[in-house]
Amino acid sequence: MTDTTLLVTVDSLRYDHYRHMPATREFLGDSHPAAFATNTATPSCFQSIIGGIYPGDVGVDADSNLAVELDSPYKHGISTNRFLSERYGYDLGFDRFTEPGRESKGLKDKVAERMTPQSTLFGIASRAWNVVQGVQRRVSSVDREYRPAADVVAEFLDATDDREEWFGWLHFMEPHHPYNPEDGPVSRGEAQQITRRVLNGRASERDAELARELYRGEVAELDDRLGRLWDEIPDETRVLFVADHGELLGEYGEWGHHATMCPELLRLPLATRNVPTDSEVLSLVDVPTLLLGREYNHGSFDRETAFAASNGNHAAMNRDHVATDDGVVTLDGDPAEDDELVAAKAEFEEGAARPVTKEELPHDDLEALGYL
Secondary structure, three states, rough: OOOEEEEEEEOOOHHHHHHHHHHHHHHHHHHHOEEEOOOOHHHHHHHHHHHHHOOOOOOOOOOHHHHHHHOOOOEEOOOOOOOOHHHOOOOOOOOOOEOEEEOOHHHHHHHHHOOOOOOOHHHHHHHHHHHHHHHHHOOOOOOOOOHHHHHHHHHHHHHHHHOOOOEEEEOOOOOOOOOOOOOOOOHHHHHHHHHHHOOOOOOOOHHHHHHHHHHHHHHHHHHHHHHHHHHHHHOOOOEEEEEEEOOOOHHHHOOOOOOOOOOHEEEHHHEEEEOOOOOOOOEHHHHHHHHOOOOOOOOOOOOOEEEEEEEEEEEEOOOOEEEOOOOEEEEEOOOOOHHHHHOOOOHHHHOOOOOOOHHOOOOHHHHOOOOO
C-alpha cells in the first residue's frame, strides 16, 4: 500500500479557464465552486498555501510550513518561481528542493530595471526590447522565460519512480505572463512582444485577442504536460491542485495581476483527488489543513467566509458574493447586495496583518519576473 501526497500549484490560472484542462478535469473532477485567494500576488498567496497563514511579512518558517508538518519518508519540491525559494524558507522540510537559479541579469532585466509595467519608462524600454528581440529572432531562437512544465514533471517522476511513500510539491509557471505556448498562433518571440504590449497598455485590439488566445494556449499546454503526471502517479495518491491567484485579461482595462480586488483574481480553481473538501467555501489558508487532515494555523474544515488583503485593500468572499472596497458583486462580477459579507469584511480589515508590498520585495527577484 502506497502513501503518496501531491500538491500541485499553478501560477496565474483563472477559475474560468479550468474548463480548458480536460486531462486534469478527468483525473481530479470539477473545481470547488467557491475557493479564494488571500492576495493577488504569489509571495503573499504562498504564505497561505504552504504556511496556512494570512499574508504578512514575506516567506514562511518552520512554524508555518506544510512540508515540515507532513510525515513522509521522502519529500520532493520543485519551484519554478524565485519567490518560492530557499531565500524565503520554502525549501524547509524537503529532502530535495529544486528552484530557479539566480544568474546575473541579462539585457532584458537591465532595460526593465526600476520600472513598473504601468510606467512611461517601462513602455519605452519595452518597445526598445521588442526591437532587440526582433533582431534576435532572426539570428537565434527566443527562449522560454521559465522552466517548462514537461521538465518539472519529468524530474519529479524520475525522483519518485522507485519510492512507495512520498510528498511532492510542484509549482508551474504556465500560464504566467509572458504568454508564449509551444504551439501558439505566432512565434515565441512575437508572443512575448504581444504580452509586453498588453501589459504596458499599448496593445491593439488584435494584440488583446491574440494575448487571450496565447493565455488559453498556455493553459492547454500545461494540461497536456500534466496528463503524464496523472497517468503515472498511484491512483490512491492524495492530490490537491490549486492556483495561487487569477489573471486579468483586459477586464477593467488591466492585464496581469495587480492589487485590484475582483473575482477574476480572487476566485480560484481548486480540485482534489482522495482529499475531502466538504466546506462550502475554501481559502488558500485551508490547503495545509486539507492535506494534513487536521486544522493548521488559520485553516478550517468548515468555512463560510474567506478573506483577502493586498496593498491596503481588503475583500471578503462567500459561496455567492465578493465584497470589496468598491462594493459587492456575484462570483461572475454582477452587482449584488450582501450586508453580512460587508460586515465580515470590515471586521477582518480591523485585525488583518499588512501583507508585504511589491516595493518591499527583493528587486532581483522582481526583475527576474518582469515587474521592475
